[in-house]
Amino acid sequence: MFQFMKQPPSVLLPLLRSPFQGELLAWLFLHPDEEYAQIELAKRFGVSASTVTREVDRLSGAGLIIERRVGNLRMVRADTDVVVARPLTELLALTYGPSAVLGEWLADVAGVEEAYIYGSWAARYSGEPGRVPRDVDVLIIGDVDEDDLYDAARAAERRLGREVNMRRVSRAAWEASAGDPFLDTVRSRPLVQLKIDRGRGR
Template structure:
C-alpha cells in the first residue's frame, strides 16, 4: 500500500522514509539488520529493501553483508550528513529519541506524543511544530522526567514538554477536559527502548 507524502517534512517521499532516516542518522554509531528495521517500523521487509536500495544508491546509507543478513547504517561521511541529521531531528526525531530516553526512567509505563506534532505526524496539514508534547503514564519521578526532557531537547533542537499522569487517570479520563481532548486527537505511542 502506497503511503501518503510526509506532512512533517514534505521533501520526503513518505513518513516511513522519514522515520527510517531519522532512526539511522540519530543513531549514527549503530548498524541494524534489515529484518530488525522492518520489525521496528512495522513494515514489510520488501518495503525496507526498496527504501534502503534508494537511499544507499543516493549515498545516504551504507550497507554490508554479515552472513545472510544485510546490515545498514547512516553514512555520516557524506557532506549532507550533518544538515540532514539536524533536519531529521527537528521533524522525525521525537520518535527516534523520546522512547529511548523515557525507557531509562523508572516508573514510565507508556508514553505518547500528543498535540501539534502528533497531528502533523498523523497527516494533518500545518506548520512544523515549535515543541513536542509528551504524555507519560505511570509513577515516574517528575525530576527524572524533567532530566529526560532536557536530554531529548539537546538532540531534537526544540522544547519537550512532559506531562505525567497515573494509570488510573489515563484509564478513566471522564471529567478531565484535558484528557478527554487528548484522547480524541491524534496520539503517537512511543516505543519504549530499542528492542520494541
C-alpha cells in the same frame, strides 16, 4: 498488518516521499554508531521486508547509507561522512526525531509505563496538514518522579533542538473512561505511542 498501498507524502517534512522514509532516515542518522539488519528495521516500523528493501536500495544508491552482508543478513547504517550528513541529521532531529529518540530517553526514567506524543507534532505525524510544530508534547503514564522527567525533557531538548514538554498522569486517571477535560481532549486527537525499549539503553 502490513500496508502495501502507496503512502501519502510526509507532512512533517514534505521534501520526503513518504513518512516511512523520514522514520527510517531519522532512526539511522540519530543512531549513527549502530547498524541494523533489514529484518530488524521491518519489525521496528511495522512494514514488510520488501518495503525496507526498496527504501534501502534508494538510500544506498543516493549514497546516504552504508551496507554490508553478514551471512544472509543485509546490514545498514548511516553514512556520516557524506557531505550532507550534518545538516540532514539536524533536519531529521527537528522533524522525525521525537519518534526516534524519546522512547530511549524515557527508558532510563523509573516508573514510566507508557508514553505518547500528542498535540501538533502528533497531528502532523498522523498526516494532518499544518506548520512544523515548534515543540513536542509528551504524555507520561505511570508513577514518575517530576525531577526525573524534567531532566529527561531537558536532555531530549538538547538532542532534538526544540522544546519538549512532558506531563505525567497516573494509570488510574488514564484508564478512566471520562471526566478529565485535558485527557478527554488528548484522547480525541492523534496520539503517537513511543516504544520504551529498556533493553537498548542509550
